[in-house]
Amino acid sequence: MALTEEHREKWLRVLGGYPDDEKPDPEHRLAVETSCSGFLGNMWTRATMPEVQGVSLAELETVFVQYHLSRPEPFSAAMLAAMTELADAPGGRRAAAKALERLGRLGVPPPSWYGEEMTLGECWKAGDVYGDQLTFFCSFHAPSGDQALSYTVDYSEYHFDMVVDCDATGDLDRLLELHRVRNAKSLDRLFVPVEADPAEVSAGTRRSLEDWDIFCVEGDARRLAPRFLMLRELWRARLRRFPRAEPAEVRQPSDDELSLFASGFLNHLLGRILLEARHVEAIRELCWFHGINGPKVSPTRAYVFLERWLPAKYEPGDPVVEAVRDLFIPFLRWTASATDLEPMAWPYLKFKAERWLDEFPSWSARDPDCARFPRPRSL
Structure with missing residues (x-):
């Protein structure tokens, strides 16, 4: 139009x-x-x-x-x-x-800072130990004064990345100190800020800028984080000063990888539960979804699997759904050990998964397109 x-x-x-x-x-x-x-x-x-x-x-x-x-x-x-x-x-x-x-x-000059060079300074990152969320911090220097920006992204290999917070100030240390204090209180699931490579910042934020997640806000961009909308273009402009680095492609598990993953969990279950056809199908669903970009378990993956992926494919009363209920916590526990997740990060993951299982299957969202991979950009 x-x-x-x-x-x-x-x-x-x-x-x-x-x-x-x-x-x-x-x-x-x-x-x-x-x-x-x-x-x-x-x-x-x-x-x-x-x-x-x-x-x-x-x-x-x-x-x-x-x-x-x-x-x-x-x-x-x-x-x-x-x-x-x-x-x-x-x-x-x-x-x-x-x-x-x-x-x-016409006699109205530009501001004194117009045309001055803005140079990239330090880059830092902090986030959770599961890889679900990262906050990037960057400082920029100019004659008129320094700037510091922060940018927080929720990651999901299956859904698009979502920006959940941004900030802008003249003091990088202030931004970092907030995360140093908060994250140090929750080392079981968060890590304190560490220095980051500018190329990592570019790759870690680009997909969230270009492919914001329509699905998570039901198609209404006005429901995105308000500070993201306020600072989106400022971050994009500053990103032009970074070395361009593309995010890694989302990779589905190959048949061999899927077979190895599922076999390992099946062997773990032998003698613990009487396996039926519904359990085998549930294991295949669990391993495929949690095998995207390599085996990994996390709170975000658990939520998306239970609340988005399964409702897109199954009726609430399907035997596979009940099998997932039986197997979900044992699957997370085994995969966490097999992928060397820090032991202290397990209790929080278990706590979140059990809370979602309390109301499972709630099936609050049932869109069959969510089970297509890659998910259609129109969602």
Whole structure:
């Protein structure tokens, strides 16, 4: 759908509704960039939802530039200066730069930080010991002042990665200290911040930016973490200063790998339970799902398997479902040992799995497309 005058007028009203008493100081670079990023995040949610608007983000960025060009004041000049970095498309960044030049000819100069170099500083990471979640921390240096960003991602080899939190400040140590204190209290499932390679940061965040999980927010991008929407474009802009590294492809277990995995667990069960056909089928489901990208058990995998994968394939009363109930905790325990999960990380995983099993099978979500791999991008 092309940008209509109705859409254009709507967004001009939105941009014009920014309260004057909440506009940041044009000379405060991070505050201005955060404000600009927030508007772009708001526009992005609408551009990704054709049933709401169906207008591309590039078209909406044009409206943003036109609006601030028509208001020759320091705040508009600062927002355009931020757009030269934050606009999603190169064309949007060029349009903002040209608009800023025009404001300069009208007697409104750009902010003093415009055009200064922003260089990458330190990179750190913290997260859980299962590999379900990582928080990346990065510092950036510029003459106008340092910046620090954090970015927290929930990972799932089966579902798309989800951003659950972001932050921006001028003090990297403040961000790190919060995680050092909190994580040190839960070493059974969290690790304290350690230095990270910039390429790892790039690979660890790229998929969550490009393939946000429509399924987990029921198709409504506005239900994503608010601070992610506020800082998404700022993080994308800073990511251009990182060495580009692609995330690893999601790899299904081969027949040989699946057979080896299932055989190991079957041998473990011999003499412990009378195996029936339903148990064998349940074991195949367990091993296939938990064998993606190599055998691993974790709270996220357990939740997705019980609450998304099984409801997509089976009725609640299916014998395989009851067999999963019988085998799930023994399977997690055996796989945790076989994959060398830290022993102190087992109690929390067991606790979470048992809580989900209390209401299993709840079947609150039953979408058959969830059992397709890779999952359709339309979900």
